Amino acid sequence: MGIMFALIALGCWGVGDFLIQRSTRAFGDWTALFFICAVGTILLAPFSVYEIFTSPLSEIGLALLFGSAVFMLLASLFQLEALKRGKISIIEPILTLEILSAVLAGSMFLNEHLTRNQLIFIALIIVGIFLASVRSFSHFKSAHLEKGIWFALLGGLIMGGTDTLFGAGAREVSPFLVAWFTTTFMAIITFLYLWHKKRLGEIVQGWKTHKKLICLVGFFDNTAWVAYPASMLFIPVGIATSISESYIVINIILGLKLNKERVSPHQYPGLALTVVGVILLSLTL
Numbered sequence: 001m002g003i004m005f006a007l008i009a010l011g012c013w014g015v016g017d018f019l020i021q022r023s024t025r026a027f028g029d030w031t032a033l034f035f036i037c038a039v040g041t042i043l044l045a046p047f048s049v050y051e052i053f054t055s056p057l058s059e060i061g062l063a064l065l066f067g068s069a070v071f072m073l074l075a076s077l078f079q080l081e082a083l084k085r086g087k088i089s090i091i092e093p094i095l096t097l098e099i100l101s102a103v104l105a106g107s108m109f110l111n112e113h114l115t116r117n118q119l120i121f122i123a124l125i126i127v128g129i130f131l132a133s134v135r136s137f138s139h140f141k142s143a144h145l146e147k148g149i150w151f152a153l154l155g156g157l158i159m160g161g162t163d164t165l166f167g168a169g170a171r172e173v174s175p176f177l178v179a180w181f182t183t184t185f186m187a188i189i190t191f192l193y194l195w196h197k198k199r200l201g202e203i204v205q206g207w208k209t210h211k212k213l214i215c216l217v218g219f220f221d222n223t224a225w226v227a228y229p230a231s232m233l234f235i236p237v238g239i240a241t242s243i244s245e246s247y248i249v250i251n252i253i254l255g256l257k258l259n260k261e262r263v264s265p266h267q268y269p270g271l272a273l274t275v276v277g278v279i280l281l282s283l284t285l
Helices: 002-027 029-054 057-083 088-094 097-109 114-131 137-145 149-172 175-194 198-207 211-231 237-258 267-283
Strands: none
Touching: 002 029, 002 137, 002 198, 002 237, 029 057, 029 175, 029 198, 029 211, 057 088, 057 149, 057 175, 088 114, 088 149, 097 114, 097 149, 097 237, 114 237, 149 175, 149 211, 149 237, 175 198, 175 211, 198 211, 211 237, 211 267, 237 267
């Protein structure tokens, strides 16, 4: 079951991330993030409200919900700032640090111990994702001078902590509730930001012109955010994160097929390593 949910998250994030690229071009990062979170708030509300009324939350459960939401906000802010300041060709590969961070955090705080083979296959996935996400190695000659690199490093580390909190929250409360609480928190924060920047008109205009895109992005992304913590009810955080974060494979395939994007020669081995790593890691359970 855990592998199945992780693969659902992989598929939905692959499609969702591809669509998010279109939505950010249409109305910007913050407005796109608001739409995704607003759709999630509405879609997940019936399941989550029912759980709140039928199963009162413990203090630990509340702490995990707030922790997940705050960590998600911090990770998102650092990653957005990194992408704004630096070259995407350098920043995106660095964000794979999230997987390593999730493995370490799961081991330290949730007492999850992986086998040697599992760690080897996770390393294979990390290398594969890194190669697949690097468009050109020429930019890395000046990577230490890249303005957004420290934001990317912090964003990756914090997102790994977010993954661990999501896993703990799913086990203590439920996957639906941890996803709904976080997406509602993010919807409120992004709405307040757009209001502060006097950009609320973008919400109205964006909905008028891109209803279908908004609904599709919201559906796929939020389905992934429910399936991902659901997978951690059955498998360790590090394994769930390694599998689901391999969605870049689907992202690149969609880019090739639909956008006729070019892929560098080294990206093909990266895709192959990622797929092989996911298959081998799945077989260890």
